[in-house]
Amino acid sequence: MVVDGVTVLDERLELTLMKQDPEIVTPIGIAVDEKDRVYVLESHTHLPPKDYQGPDHDLIKVYEDGNGDGNWDRESVFAEGLFEGLNIAFSPEGHLFAVTSKEVWKFYDEDGDGISERSEKLMAFTKPGQVYAHAAILSIAFDTEGYMYIGRGNTGAAHWIFQGSDGKEVSGYGDGGNILRAKTDGTELEIFSTGYWNPFDLKFDNYGRLLVADNDPDSRGPNRLVHAVKGSDFGYQSLFGGSGIHPYLAWNGELPGTLPYAAPLGESPSGLLNANLGRLPQDYHDQMLCTIWEESSIVRIALEEKGLSLTGSTEVILRGGKNFRPVAFAADSKGNIYFTDWVERVYPNHGKGKIWKLSAKENTEHLAQRSLYDPPIANEKVKRLNQLLSKSTNFDQHFKNLQSNDPFVRHTAVMGLSREVHRKKLEQAMQDASADVRLSALLALRHSDHPREAALARQFLEDPDPEIRRMALIWIGSHGLASQRENLERALTAGDFTTQLFETYLETVKLLEPQFQKAYQNKQEEISKRIPLELPDEFIAGIVSDPSNPSQMRAFALRYLEDPADQKELLLEFLSLEKEEYLLMEVIQTLANVPDPQVADVLLQISLSTNKPVNLRAESLSALSRQPLKEWREIIPLLEVSSENLAIAAARYLRAKSGEEAVKLAMERVLNDGSTCDSEGLRQQLMLALSQDTGQRPDPQELDAWNSLLEGPADPDRGRRVFYSNTSLCSTCHVVGARGGDLGPDLSNVGKSKDRRGLIGSILLPSEEMSPEWQGWFIEMKDGTRYDGRQIDVGYEDIKLYTQAEGFVQVKKADALEYGMSATSLMPEGLEKRLSNQDLKDLLAFLESQ
Structure with missing residues (x-):
């Protein structure tokens, strides 16, 4: 079923478009009162452009079905005057509350006519003076015991003070977002839970558990559904930046004292709803619905108990195109579910908007429906x-x-x-x-x-x-x-x-x-x-150069040298004096990123030295691929050494030189000499270099066949060299152990998160399973220039995109021909074509070891 461009993936559901622009524009929050009147927070103050034609304040509109035919025939304005409104909700006593970026308001409709006679500001920030709306006060919910819960974003790491109606204050500086709790009159304000990025919505389940939809930092995902309890900490602190990657941070309970999430969510979850409030099929019992703004979809979240908390998974039930941006939910007493739709993927007010109704078809057996403030079910x-x-x-x-x-x-x-x-x-x-x-x-x-x-x-x-x-x-x-x-x-x-x-x-x-x-x-x-967080001058260099420090410490410190080129002499001195192989390996890996003729010459000498360990020689050959080496022909004889690892490293280095006659002849001689080339791994490397047929391989989709093909002996050390090689380019985008790029996920723990088949699938079919936080984006300019990257930020005039080559690039929106989500992963397909079977085996062994 497709309705106005939105596909209903559960055939038992039906979707109805209730209102659209110009009658409703940029709607955010939504709530339903006891008379089934639908209240919608219409935004006009969310970064409006200079020429915006709407009012200079937000409205709360009311829609009513007066004759019971399922359509709205009455419309009025309940209240106006809000600035940067974000959400609305009814309290158990029947009062409508609204949260703006800085304040919490309570409205009074004393004669019940759907129009507020007065309003009261209960709580507000006294600091900061200015706050970005998406990192401020975001969400509100009520329990049945007289408390309201407020979702506060991380305020961009600003010093914040929030004051209740009785003057009580809570504050923070560099902490993460919080769930704040107060009595419904705004008194007894406290921090209930912390460690969030931006908790865009929070709702109670059937049993009184408070569930929170939290957005993710730039480089730490996924977005998440968490079960908030008193005193809980979910691991994020804004002091340590926006990436979410820092030793003091956690995202899934990795750090002792923090709690794990219940379920992963797609990019930009915006609204939650207890499915039992709606007229839905029975198998939706105890589930939650969630709007996924960035992915133009709505998911159902299947939850089950895990210890004293929950775990769960998601399934898409509605999916739209790029002009479907669902935000918030509410349900009426008949079980009709209403949700708002921002329509366009731009934050400023733009004059578009829709309100939808979702419910099960009449012939569907429905679940037991609850009212919003029914007492929690005993559990x-x-x-x-x-x-x-x-x-x-x-x-x-x-x-x-x-x-x-x-x-x-x-x-x-x-x-x-x-x-x-x-x-x-x-x-x-x-x-x-x-x-x-x-x-x-x-x-x-x-x-x-x-x-x-x-x-x-x-x-x-x-x-x-x-x-x-x-x-x-x-x-x-x-x-x-x-x-x-x-x-x-x-x-x-x-x-x-x-x-x-x-x-x-x-x-x-x-x-x-x-x-x-x-x-x-x-x-x-x-x-x-x-505030700069910096080590004392020469601190890392001091650790590295002090022989009294444990070798492991000195070796790992090398990875944190701010500019290895500045320490070239120290690093070269290490190579001549140090005896510990582990430390020498780290020095070589550090020097790999210091392109310099002197460095290249030293690495070449190590590669050629017969009294050095084979692993050091092979590592030096790998590092030489990024060096300006003039005497590279001296590597050719290494093709014929008895050490398989060294010969493979030499062949991989020389692949870039295979057009040279001397290299081609040497490779052909080794390949055709059965007594010399008794290594299958070396044979495969040479055949790739000479563009010879390496044999039939399965289609990338045939993962079971690939799994069988890649069985057999493998060497994780050799796999590390594949990972960091110019052949695979893996380290251009991925980091392992503090070395590598950041365009793709950190793979330092990938062996814990993926099994062997999953790793093979990620290599062969990178677009099949893309985590939302690593979604690729593109900008195609009118002059033909194209940028590919992630972490896109579309403003009214500019677009910013994080790219591997240039970091953040910012372009004028008017100069862009097109932009959007990439259909495929930023990781290019066809990596297996550049690697031999043994390369892939070794690479898998390296990744599995992480």
Whole structure:
């Protein structure tokens, strides 16, 4: 079924267009009252262009079906005068509330005629003076116990203060977005939950769980549905920038003390609805609906219990074209679901808009329908979670729960044990034999405002467990415990070294720098992330050059040299003096990105040196592909060495020179000499270089056949060289272990997230399964220039796009012929054509090892 360009993918549903422009323009929030009148927040103040013809304030319109025929025959204006309105909702008492970017308003319709006689501003920002609407007050919902919940965006890292009707304030500086809670009269304001990017909507499910649709940072995804509970932290802090990638951040509960999301969502989720409020088929029971603005779709979210929380997955039920941009939901007493449609993919007010109705067809067996403020259905898991969150004195129960596998149970334990009454026993738990218990004790103590927190955090710096030491660093850095600045390095030397630990150490050093501390504490910048977070001068170079530091530390520090070219002499000195192979490998990988004739000559000598380890020689050959090497012909004899890995590395380097007669003859000689070329991997490499037929391969769609073809021995070290080679170009867009580009996803943990078949599919069919946060975009200019990238931002006059070659490019919208989502992945198809079967096996082994 297709209605005005929107495809209904569930044949049991029907879709009706109720209103469109010019009768309704740029609608955002929507709500339904007890008389089934539909209220729509019509925006006129969302970045309007200079020549905008609409009013200078937002309207709340009311639509009513007076004769019961399913069509609206009455229209009026309920209220006007709002600026940057974002959402509306009815409270259980029947009052309409509206949130704007800066304020919360309550409207009074005292005679019930659908027109507000007066309004009251209950809550508002007192700081900042200006705030971007998409990172401000975004959403509102009510429970059945007298509270309202407000979704606050991250305010662009600005210092913010929000004030309730009784004068009580909550504030933040560099934190993430929050869910704020207050009584429905605006009193008793508090921060209920934190760690969001921009929580665009929040709704309760049938059992009283508060579910939040949160947008994602620039480079950390996906967008997510989270289950918010008292005191929960979902991992984002704006102080650390907009990418979402930082050792102090998490997105799916990766950092102890943060909670995972319930379900991944597509790009720009904007509205949520409890499916049981609608007249929908029975299998929608206990599900949520969500508008996915950027992807022009509406999804159903199937949820199931997981421990004391939820997990889920999505299925598209409505999909439109580029002029379908669904925003917010509401449902009436008959189960009709209404939603607003912004229509165009531009943020400024543009004069377009639609309102739709969605419901099941008459012959469909419907689910049991609920009203918006029916009491929550009794649920043992929800009851248990609420009980654990409310207990304050049962130390033994909380202590036992510290060792639970359920992160929500552990959260309740940390919350309960952080109370002052438990401090003494918590300090005893610091010596527990279980690392899980010690870690949870750390989290509870960090949350407790302990008067001796600096001394306690200092003890955790020398814990045997590296994860505990890492969290001690985060405690010290996030709380600004500058007295511990000289003790930070103990976290690196007290036990096993990990790269995560080292990254966290560097960020903690930055946070404790006196210049940063002074500026942060005094809020010298209105926007916290504008305060430079920098290491002391020559800090990394000092780590690298100090032989008393563990070799692993020195090696990993090389990846963070701000400008390796400035340290060329130091790096070359390492190559001549260092004995540790691991450190030498890191030096070579660092020098690979320092194109220089002297570097090229040194790398060539290592490649040719018969007394160097084969892996070092092969790594040097790989690094030489990015060097200005004049004497490259000296590599030709390496085609005939006995070491398979070295010969393959030489063949890969020389592929770019295969048009040279000397190279071609040498390759043909090796290929035709059965006694010399007994390596299948080398044979395949030479055949590729000489453009010879390498044999029949399956179609890229035949993943099972490819899986069989790529079975057999593989070498992850060799695969790393494939990853960073000029042949594959993988590292141009992807990073592994802090090395590589950022146009595509970080693959440092890809071995945990994808199985072998999934990895093969990602390589062969990159467009089949694109995560929303890595969606490609294009801009085609009128002069024929084309830009491809991601993270597009379309304004009224300009378009900004992140590209690999040039970073962010900004063009005039008037100069663009066309722009939009790329039909295919930014990762080009056909990678397998540039790689041998053995290359692919080795590359898979490398990725699986991550």
